[in-house]
Amino acid sequence: MRILDAITGGLERATVLDRPAALARSVVSTVLADRRVKDALHGVWLGHSLHPALAQLTVGSFTSAAVLDVTGTNTRGSSTLITVGLLSTPATVAAGWADYAESHEEQQRVGIVHAATNVTAVALFGISLLQRARGRSGRVTSVLGGTVAGAGAWLGGHLAYRQSLGPNQAESVPHTGPDDWQAIGPVADLPDGAAVCRRAGAADVLVVRRGGDVAVLSNRCPHLSAPLHDGDLDVASGEITCPWQGSVFRLDDGTVVHGPATAPVPEFATRVTDGVLEARVVTYPGVPAS
Numbered sequence: 001m002r003i004l005d006a007i008t009g010g011l012e013r014a015t016v017l018d019r020p021a022a023l024a025r026s027v028v029s030t031v032l033a034d035r036r037v038k039d040a041l042h043g044v045w046l047g048h049s050l051h052p053a054l055a056q057l058t059v060g061s062f063t064s065a066a067v068l069d070v071t072g073t074n075t076r077g078s079s080t081l082i083t084v085g086l087l088s089t090p091a092t093v094a095a096g097w098a099d100y101a102e103s104h105e106e107q108q109r110v111g112i113v114h115a116a117t118n119v120t121a122v123a124l125f126g127i128s129l130l131q132r133a134r135g136r137s138g139r140v141t142s143v144l145g146g147t148v149a150g151a152g153a154w155l156g157g158h159l160a161y162r163q164s165l166g167p168n169q170a171e172s173v174p175h176t177g178p179d180d181w182q183a184i185g186p187v188a189d190l191p192d193g194a195a196v197c198r199r200a201g202a203a204d205v206l207v208v209r210r211g212g213d214v215a216v217l218s219n220r221c222p223h224l225s226a227p228l229h230d231g232d233l234d235v236a237s238g239e240i241t242c243p244w245q246g247s248v249f250r251l252d253d254g255t256v257v258h259g260p261a262t263a264p265v266p267e268f269a270t271r272v273t274d275g276v277l278e279a280r281v282v283t284y285p286g287v288p289a290s
């Protein structure tokens, strides 16, 4: 709907949000300085972003409580759901801030409003629970909280599905090929110990020659699509660091060493024919190319 696009588009362009967004980013970067903690919160161990999965539990509990409070049929159930929502909030918030700190500025503008909306919703549900503890119904506060949580979830959906914060940006590569062998060029022309970008059919690929060994991966970072050949190559460890938000990948198979990326870089099978390097995408990692 145009009205919704106007609201989200307005937030994306609202430079007035840049100052609080930068402050939040700086605080988060300080608090989440440990890379292992950040990797865990991004969802590197899970293979996809952790925050949206946790948000299902938190927002689902809150909105379900609000629905029960609209009907007034199960106050006890609604109190339980609010408690579950509040208990799951810290983990959901921590994972969200970790992703936020590695997002681009339009995403951060929307993200800061998304966070403010959710803080309001959490506060309302906390108040509702306190009201219940003091013998009042707390239903109005809960329904208000559910409404605000719904608005926050809508902005979260915009961040995830419209602004693509979290999805694997290289997911299409194995499906678009090339699935037949493509000539990359003479092996002898590849610089030793350097990362270069070449074409394999219609795909940009990252090519790294280390002596007689050549690694070919998609050149697209799965986090936000940065060109990986511009990253820092560490020949000794066999890893490349993305030039944008610093995800680290193994050259051998594209595995994520450090986030914010959570999905591996698509890998390409290679062979050398008459001194010419050829490559084809690996559609199913672990299944040898024929």
Ligand code: FES
Pocket (backbone or CB within 6 Å): 221, 222, 223, 224, 225, 226, 242, 243, 244, 245, 246, 247, 259, 260, 261
């Ligand atoms: S584009 Fe963000 S880490 Fe690569």
